[in-house]
């Protein structure tokens with residue numbers, strides 16, 4: 379049996395005195411796509427931030443056989459863990475192409491994709507390669523942020539609410555793009571509210587409630603669990 383690529387054990391996190399993560403457990407296999415679901419405010423983004431070292435983690439986080447809890451964020455990124463935060467931060471005064479170049483982590487080692495291949499894969503961005511990133515639509519900015527992170531050649535990418543605030547047609551495109559990333563063999567931890575997207579691409583689903591994982595299963599099993607949806611997801 380292959381080893382998990384990422385293992386999270388008994389992860390806790392605090393904002394001041396507020397105890398937000400209360401013993402999160404999670405495992406992601408190489409190339410696996412996981413959806414992390416949950417209502418607003420349950421701690422999904424905090425889980426992503428704690429894994430990335432942006433919030434101090436308490437607990438054990440192992441990535442590709444190495445403990446990463448306690449490492450600085452840039453070191454974690456260099457080990458091959460990509461992160462696309464909710465904030466879609468691009469460099470608005472640089473072109474799309476320049477933004478992609480900034481995502482490259484190791485200029486000497488060729489990554490999975492060159493800039494040109496990346497642009498071929500995502501024609502929306504290719505058309506705008508020489509435009510300033512600041513003028514892109516919300517959906518295009520989301521795609522650019524994902525592509526920039528991919529230029530760092532991650533083995534696992536954590537994507538936090540990529541479809542939030544996007545029009546339905548663009549939601550579909552962003553969903554297609556995440557499916558393409560998964561097909562390229564990159565493992566994905568997808569934080570997503572829209573069940574349609576999550577269930578379409580995930581091999582396994584985790585549901586979070588009050589800072590803990592309250593359900594874990596396949597999309598097929600999840601679809602039969604109206605009780606879980608009612609208790610932990612529906613508003």
Ligand SMILES: Nc1ncnc2c1ncn2[C@@H]1O[C@H](COP(=O)(O)OP(=O)(O)OP(=O)(O)O)[C@@H](O)[C@H]1O
Nearest residue numbers: 393396398416417418419420421422423424425539
């Ligand atoms: N910087 C912060 N300082 C203090 N409290 C925070 C901070 N960030 C988040 N929280 C609180 O921690 C809890 C979990 O927040 P988190 O952002 O992880 O939620 P979430 O599951 O991603 O939900 P959503 O994205 O819908 O807000 C919330 O109660 C939130 O108010």
Ligand SMILES: [Mg+2]
Nearest residue numbers: 422423424464
């Ligand atoms: Mg969040």
